[in-house]
Amino acid sequence: MLISIAFANAFRGVRQASTTSLLAVLTIAVVLVLVGSASLLVENMAGLLDEFGEELQLTAYLDDALGEADLEALGEIVSAAPGVEQVETVTKAEALERFERIAGGAELLVGLEENPLPASIEIKLAPEARTAEGMQILREALEGLPGIAELAHGQEWIEGYARAVSLIRGAAIGIGIVLGLAALLIVANTIRLAFYARRDELDILALVGASRTFVRVPFLLEGTVQGLLGGVVALAVVYGAYELLLPQVRFGLELVLGRAELRFFTPAESFWLVAGGAGLGLLGSMTALVGWRGET
Amino acid sequence: MTSATGEAPVRMYHVSKSYMAGQYALHDVSLEVRRGEFVFLTGASGAGKTTLLELIFAAEQPSEGQILVLGRNVARLGAGAIPALRRRVGVVFQDFKLLDDRTVEENVRLALDVVGTPRREARARVFQMLKSVGLQHRRFHHPKSLSGGEQQRVALARALVNEPEILLADEPTGNLDPELTIEIMDLIVSAATRGTTVIVATHDHSLIDRYGKRMLRLEAGRIAEDNPAASAMIGASS
Numbered sequence: 001m002l003i004s005i006a007f008a009n010a011f012r013g014v015r016q017a018s019t020t021s022l023l024a025v026l027t028i029a030v031v032l033v034l035v036g037s038a039s040l041l042v043e044n045m046a047g048l049l050d051e052f053g054e055e056l057q058l059t060a061y062l063d064d065a066l067g068e069a070d071l072e073a074l075g076e077i078v079s080a081a082p083g084v085e086q087v088e089t090v091t092k093a094e095a096l097e098r099f100e101r102i103a104g105g106a107e108l109l110v111g112l113e114e115n116p117l118p119a120s121i122e123i124k125l126a127p128e129a130r131t132a133e134g135m136q137i138l139r140e141a142l143e144g145l146p147g148i149a150e151l152a153h154g155q156e157w158i159e160g161y162a163r164a165v166s167l168i169r170g171a172a173i174g175i176g177i178v179l180g181l182a183a184l185l186i187v188a189n190t191i192r193l194a195f196y197a198r199r200d201e202l203d204i205l206a207l208v209g210a211s212r213t214f215v216r217v218p219f220l221l222e223g224t225v226q227g228l229l230g231g232v233v234a235l236a237v238v239y240g241a242y243e244l245l246l247p248q249v250r251f252g253l254e255l256v257l258g259r260a261e262l263r264f265f266t267p268a269e270s271f272w273l274v275a276g277g278a279g280l281g282l283l284g285s286m287t288a289l290v291g292w293r294g295e296t
Numbered sequence: 297m298t299s300a301t302g303e304a305p306v307r308m309y310h311v312s313k314s315y316m317a318g319q320y321a322l323h324d325v326s327l328e329v330r331r332g333e334f335v336f337l338t339g340a341s342g343a344g345k346t347t348l349l350e351l352i353f354a355a356e357q358p359s360e361g362q363i364l365v366l367g368r369n370v371a372r373l374g375a376g377a378i379p380a381l382r383r384r385v386g387v388v389f390q391d392f393k394l395l396d397d398r399t400v401e402e403n404v405r406l407a408l409d410v411v412g413t414p415r416r417e418a419r420a421r422v423f424q425m426l427k428s429v430g431l432q433h434r435r436f437h438h439p440k441s442l443s444g445g446e447q448q449r450v451a452l453a454r455a456l457v458n459e460p461e462i463l464l465a466d467e468p469t470g471n472l473d474p475e476l477t478i479e480i481m482d483l484i485v486s487a488a489t490r491g492t493t494v495i496v497a498t499h500d501h502s503l504i505d506r507y508g509k510r511m512l513r514l515e516a517g518r519i520a521e522d523n524p525a526a527s528a529m530i531g532a533s534s
């Protein structure tokens with residue numbers, strides 16, 4: 001009985017305070033559009049960085065004296081080193097073949113009596129080794145190995161990559177916290193306005209002996225429903241903007257990076273955006289009710 | 297002061313209420329109101345009438361002293377226990393305190409909704425209550441479409457529908473013309489004859505004279521006069 005009255009009162013609240021309800025829904029939607037867009041941006045940037053990270057590799061150039069059997073054996077040893085995801089051995093002949101393919105012929109090497117290109121091992125880094133420290137540990141492990149003449153690695157690239165990843169993750173957390181707090185304050189204040197608009201009703205309910213729960217539950221329900229609606233609106237707006245901007249952004253990224261795999265939220269992430277709206281509405285209405293003692 | 301019966305629904309012992317240091321809205325007030333008794337509370341504006349009523353329905357806590365309302369010590373009442381007490385105390389104000397966006401029936405039903413009375417039973421009880429104040433035909437109207445006297449009758453119906461043990465009325469006829477005043481006061485007096493303890497705060501001495509009930513006069517927060525002689529006239533109202 002009390003639950004049905006609570007729902008009826010919540011519905012009555014939304015219907016009667018339609019302007020303030022609409023304001024609350026729109027406020028939550030705007031905030032979630034900002035949070036959602038920022039998350040989508042960060043997620044896609046992190047995705048691009050991950051793709052880029054997969055291409056980071058270290059090359060061990062080998063002594064010319066090393067035979068093909070030794071090369072395979074060394075490849076086995078290297079693949080067991082810390083931070084190594086995958087190794088590919090390249091014989092001297094394969095190196096020449098690649099060079100010819102890239103250079104469009106071997107005219108440059110005409111006149112040389114023997115193949116000057118060294119055999120090598122191309123080492124793909126595991127995700128956790130794509131840092132300056134991870135690279136250092138791997139280098140130390142490889143440098144002592146017999147047969148390795150030189151290690152070529154893009155230390156600066158690696159450091160730059162690691163910095164970019166940590167910057168973007170940090171920015172994502174920072175932006176999330178700031179936007180989340182701002183959202184909570186804005187939503188709480190909007191719901192507080194609705195609360196004050198109906199202060200008389202709440203005082204009268206308290207006067208006739210309504211329990212704090214009886215008075216509060218409809219407000220909390222109202223805030224949750226407003227948040228839920230705000231979340232749905234935000235998801236629709238972010239999706240619309242994503243679809244609208246995707247061709248231009250993809251073209252730009254392809255121009256700069258050569259390729260661009262962009263994605264929208266997964267169904268689970270979309271659910272959390274909407275659920276986040278509901279949570280925000282609930283928290284906002286809880287914050288708005290703080291300080292109301294339920295007395296005339 | 298009336299003699300202690302042990303059952304008096306309202307008992308105050310040396311109660312003071314101060315909102316600012318050294319300034320008392322009520323000062324050292326002791327009184328008892330017996331079950332079914334009707335008391336007029338009078339005094340000039342600022343004498344402490346409203347504060348005294350607020351202390352009884354636990355809208356305020358006393359600064360000093362003890363208040364027992366229906367056996368509960370208001371000074372020690374936790375926030376969670378206040379609603380339970382208020383369900384046993386009906387309150388009527390000068391400004392009616394009705395919700396304009398709800399019908400007369402819905403306004404009265406509020407008092408039953410908060411205790412979880414089933415809808416069908418609540419409607420029947422509201423109908424009977426509105427009938428007793430002569431407003432059953434107006435139950436689907438909104439308060440704004442009613443006269444002042446009718447609005448106060450709705451407020452009274454809401455205060456009484458839960459059959460409270462105590463009825464408090466703060467200047468209930470302050471906004472009404474003399475004819476409507478008598479109409480409302482007769483309804484309030486009839487509640488007392490059914491066993492409800494009634495305390496009415498009023499400026500209107502003609503009412504005190506007319507009904508001849510016990511009269512407590514407050515002056516600067518103190519009881520200046522407790523006229524028990526008038527209480528001998530209980531039941532002799534017009």
